[in-house]
Amino acid sequence: MGHAAVLSLLPILVVFDAIEARAESCPTAKDELATDRPDVTNSSLVVPTGSLQNENGVNLTARDGGRTIDGTNTRWRLGVAPCLELLIDLPSYVGSLRAPATPGFTDVAPAVKWQVSPFPGKFDLSIVVGAALPTGAVDIAGRGTQPYVQLPWSYELQGGWGVSGMLTEFFRPEESTARHVTEATFVLEKKLNEKFSVFTEYVGDYAQSAGPTQLINSGGLYHLSPKDQVDFHVAFGLNRNSPSYIVGVGYSFRIDDLFGSHSTRETSRQF
Structure with missing residues (x-):
């Protein structure tokens, strides 16, 4: 092979080396469970390749004198490649406990x-691109397909402290009002020990041609093992547009090595 051919291959080799090095630093099955709940802010980390994560929860919400309960708020997350996952929010049922409140299902959202x-x-930092599909009740989920883009981020501080946040742009093209909603969150969290963490979060939804919705959300999560956790949260509204309060609990777990990747690595080391 001539010198010119070798030089032409150098940029390609550099790119492949960078991709391989980056893949090695992506989450693996050895890492502890990192969920998108119980705070509104999603995790900045994806699930490991070949892992399926199941996140669930139930909320009690008070708004305008009404009471609703919703569940199971199930999100499935599947790691399909290094640093890449597919996720889907399954329909949750919103039940009325006290009027005024509208019962029905939410949308499915891949x-x-x-x-x-x-x-x-x-x-x-992660980038999430998805859409709520028009499968739920219009009075609860809205009309038509609703795309969204999210940027969850996190930064680890000293002494078990950390900060995180998320910027989300929701698009509702078939709505007559509030066709565009920007959501901003900010979280201060503290890891009290190896299993128990607590957080306080600000959540603000700023709709086009409508007043904002603002919440203070606090809670904690406890790791029963590195691959499953229980959690709780309590949120209070900061203005008249917001719910009076939200109380929720949840349980999440992860199943690893669905693609047999561990067996493949072990086999490759033997040759």
């Missing part, structure tokens, strides 16, 4: 999540 990080340091 999405793709790509972990852009890890960058040098302790900063992590």
